[in-house]
Amino acid sequence: MGLRDEIFEQPDVLRRLIDEQWLAIQGIARELRSRNINYVFLTARGTSDHAGLYAKYLWATHNGLPVALAAPSLFSLYQRPPRLVNTLVVGISQSGQSPDIVSVMAEARRQGAPTLAITNAPDSPLSEASDWVIDVSAGPELAVAATKSYTAELAAIALLSIAMDDESGERFAALELVSDYMSQMLALDAEIAQISERYRYMSQCVVLGRGYNYATAYEWALKLKELTYTVAAPYSSADFQHGPVAMVSQGFPVLAAVPQGAVYKDLYRLLSRLKREQEVELLVLSNVTEALDLADRAVALPMDMPEWLSPLVSIVPGQLFCYHLTRAKGLSTESPRMLSKVTKTE
Amino acid sequence: MGLRDEIFEQPDVLRRLIDEQWLAIQGIARELRSRNINYVFLTARGTSDHAGLYAKYLWATHNGLPVALAAPSLFSLYQRPPRLVNTLVVGISQSGQSPDIVSVMAEARRQGAPTLAITNAPDSPLSEASDWVIDVSAGPELAVAATKSYTAELAAIALLSIAMDDESGERFAALELVSDYMSQMLALDAEIAQISERYRYMSQCVVLGRGYNYATAYEWALKLKELTYTVAAPYSSADFQHGPVAMVSQGFPVLAAVPQGAVYKDLYRLLSRLKREQEVELLVLSNVTEALDLADRAVALPMDMPEWLSPLVSIVPGQLFCYHLTRAKGLSTESPRMLSKVTKTE
Numbered sequence: 001m002g003l004r005d006e007i008f009e010q011p012d013v014l015r016r017l018i019d020e021q022w023l024a025i026q027g028i029a030r031e032l033r034s035r036n037i038n039y040v041f042l043t044a045r046g047t048s049d050h051a052g053l054y055a056k057y058l059w060a061t062h063n064g065l066p067v068a069l070a071a072p073s074l075f076s077l078y079q080r081p082p083r084l085v086n087t088l089v090v091g092i093s094q095s096g097q098s099p100d101i102v103s104v105m106a107e108a109r110r111q112g113a114p115t116l117a118i119t120n121a122p123d124s125p126l127s128e129a130s131d132w133v134i135d136v137s138a139g140p141e142l143a144v145a146a147t148k149s150y151t152a153e154l155a156a157i158a159l160l161s162i163a164m165d166d167e168s169g170e171r172f173a174a175l176e177l178v179s180d181y182m183s184q185m186l187a188l189d190a191e192i193a194q195i196s197e198r199y200r201y202m203s204q205c206v207v208l209g210r211g212y213n214y215a216t217a218y219e220w221a222l223k224l225k226e227l228t229y230t231v232a233a234p235y236s237s238a239d240f241q242h243g244p245v246a247m248v249s250q251g252f253p254v255l256a257a258v259p260q261g262a263v264y265k266d267l268y269r270l271l272s273r274l275k276r277e278q279e280v281e282l283l284v285l286s287n288v289t290e291a292l293d294l295a296d297r298a299v300a301l302p303m304d305m306p307e308w309l310s311p312l313v314s315i316v317p318g319q320l321f322c323y324h325l326t327r328a329k330g331l332s333t334e335s336p337r338m339l340s341k342v343t344k345t346e
Numbered sequence: 347m348g349l350r351d352e353i354f355e356q357p358d359v360l361r362r363l364i365d366e367q368w369l370a371i372q373g374i375a376r377e378l379r380s381r382n383i384n385y386v387f388l389t390a391r392g393t394s395d396h397a398g399l400y401a402k403y404l405w406a407t408h409n410g411l412p413v414a415l416a417a418p419s420l421f422s423l424y425q426r427p428p429r430l431v432n433t434l435v436v437g438i439s440q441s442g443q444s445p446d447i448v449s450v451m452a453e454a455r456r457q458g459a460p461t462l463a464i465t466n467a468p469d470s471p472l473s474e475a476s477d478w479v480i481d482v483s484a485g486p487e488l489a490v491a492a493t494k495s496y497t498a499e500l501a502a503i504a505l506l507s508i509a510m511d512d513e514s515g516e517r518f519a520a521l522e523l524v525s526d527y528m529s530q531m532l533a534l535d536a537e538i539a540q541i542s543e544r545y546r547y548m549s550q551c552v553v554l555g556r557g558y559n560y561a562t563a564y565e566w567a568l569k570l571k572e573l574t575y576t577v578a579a580p581y582s583s584a585d586f587q588h589g590p591v592a593m594v595s596q597g598f599p600v601l602a603a604v605p606q607g608a609v610y611k612d613l614y615r616l617l618s619r620l621k622r623e624q625e626v627e628l629l630v631l632s633n634v635t636e637a638l639d640l641a642d643r644a645v646a647l648p649m650d651m652p653e654w655l656s657p658l659v660s661i662v663p664g665q666l667f668c669y670h671l672t673r674a675k676g677l678s679t680e681s682p683r684m685l686s687k688v689t690k691t692e
Contacts (some may be wrong), residue, residue, distance in 0.1 A: 038431040046588030066428040068414030082412035085384040204577040221470045226589040231550040238691035242392030243572040246682040342402040343583035
């Protein structure tokens with residue numbers, strides 16, 4: 001078992017999660033509906049924090065909930081936490097062990113706020129500090145770089161959103177198709193390995209996404225950092241234009257997740273400008289011909305995938321790209337330097 | 347008038363802001379206290395977004411308010427905004443013109459939520475869309491890279507925090523000392539110019555800060571990106587350990603704002619580890635001897651400055667460093683490529 005196996009397990013993990021956890025998640029959603037919840041306060045680190053970015057968009061667009069990402073140091077180091085009124089506090093963590101994350105949940109409980117853990121470790125300190133636990137059921141994840149636990153966390157977030165609001169059953173049916181989309185991406189393994197060759201000497205890049213795929217930009221960038229040691233800076237297309245765009249010049253690598261959807265045009269407009277004015281190097285994940293044509297290298301995403309589910313799919317070619325680039329660079333795919341699987345911060 | 351003048355104007359801008367706006371800000375605080383506000387929802391881009399990070403920490407530690415940073419695309423491109431109940435909506439923008447920021451305020455007003463603009467343009471679209479306006483009174487800012495408008499926004503955020511909770515008047519008195527601390531930093535101009543020489547060929551770096559100075563890490567990194575075209579990646583000491591730490595190796599430049607305070611030990615422990623295990627290059631801003639001694643190059647911050655006000659001071663040597671590095675690299679200090687002073691995103 002290693003990183004590559006864990007990437008390839010993702011369609012199975014998703015099917016298992018839906019099978020095993022859907023009933024429990026519906027139960028949690030019923031209990032949440034009986035509370036007076038106006039806000040979500042979310043705490044996570046690293047990859048799980050990027051799952052939190054997805055929740056920030058999905059729970060707003062589909063459930064009307066404003067989501068705040070917590071600053072854990074307010075609870076741990078400063079010990080001056082904010083008042084959490086009518087607030088659901090959510091902790092997301094693969095291992096459920098980082099003390100700063102647990103300190104947020106403990107304080108929420110002290111204040112009487114409802115608490116929910118989304119974790120791959122249902123008997124961890126995080127789970128013990130929470131009223132409800134969604135077990136993302138990804139199975140043991142051994143590689144230091146998280147992959148299957150990330151898409152499982154995304155799926156748990158989507159299932160909770162669906163359970164809170166899906167009169168027609170349409171959204172649940174759409175989620176059930178995602179494991180097939182993931183398999184389509186995994187079938188591009190050899191093609192993506194070939195593409196990664198070109199980036200053997202890349203030392204820095206930017207990674208763009210927006211809306212639901214803001215999470216994809218962050219997570220893809222993190223895999224590039226921890227596996228390939230590339231200084232990869234993630235941005236939304238809007239934030240990128242408020243300053244960082246000055247960094248790029250001829251040949252600068254710009255990676256982008258650009259599926260069809262409400263934010264597509266905004267991203268495409270920016271990528272065209274970067275190509276036209278600075279001749280950047282573009283690597284694009286998209287299901288729109290125009291965007292694929294604009295790129296120097298491109299990976300085609302499934303055509304019929306709805307935008308709100310696209311982060312579960314678009315990260316898969318990103319993971320494969322990082323896996324192959326790590327090998328091309330002769331680095332460890334399993335144990336990056338300075339890191340261990342469980343990171344405990346205060 | 348240019349970037350350097352605007353950096354040097356900051357002590358005067360701060361004094362003027364306190365003189366001219368303190369009464370008005372106290373009035374706003376009185377009105378806010380009469381509302382039932384459980385939550386702050388904050389929208390901003392670029393430099394102003396970093397002022398928002400300061401608000402997220404300061405208004406939590408001193409006023410008990412949880413602050414959510416908005417995802418403007420939920421309002422503009424997706425047109426599926428969250429419900430804003432008992433929420434103060436705050437927009438921060440130097441120019442007050444970006445349509446995505448204004449769209450958040452317009453929707454907040456439609457929902458009946460109270461709205462506050464913090465801006466250098468009191469007759470802008472942002473101001474028109476807001477119930478209250480704090481004019482940060484920085485005067486015309488002509489250089490594309492924001493400097494004096496940033497510290498003025500920080501000061502406005504601090505003044506509002508003080509007006510909401512300062513029984514003893516102690517915090518107001520502390521803020522009145524900050525313009526002198528800024529002048530002490532400006533007096534280090536020649537020393538910082540000399541230090542910047544060493545980084546003439548730096549193409550990438552990380553910038554660390556935590557707590558109140560998480561904002562400093564982000565803002566310093568943004569100045570490095572837009573002025574010196576360096577790929578500068580900002581992190582809290584906690585987030586950095588959840589993956590990105592793998593990027594650094596011998597000689598990798600690590601810049602850090604490490605003033606005395608509740609998060610000092612956590613940052614110092616990380617910097618020591620990076621020095622010991624990877625022999626990184628350390629440039630440190632601190633008022634603690636141990637941290638100054640650890641660094642390859644160091645700038646001494648004022649000794650007696652309280653942590654909650656330190657972001658207004660610690661960014662000043664960061665700005666000077668970026669100004670001089672821009673000149674050392676032969677780039678434009680006034681008009682970085684691809685940027686204009688007012689950026690309008692949707």
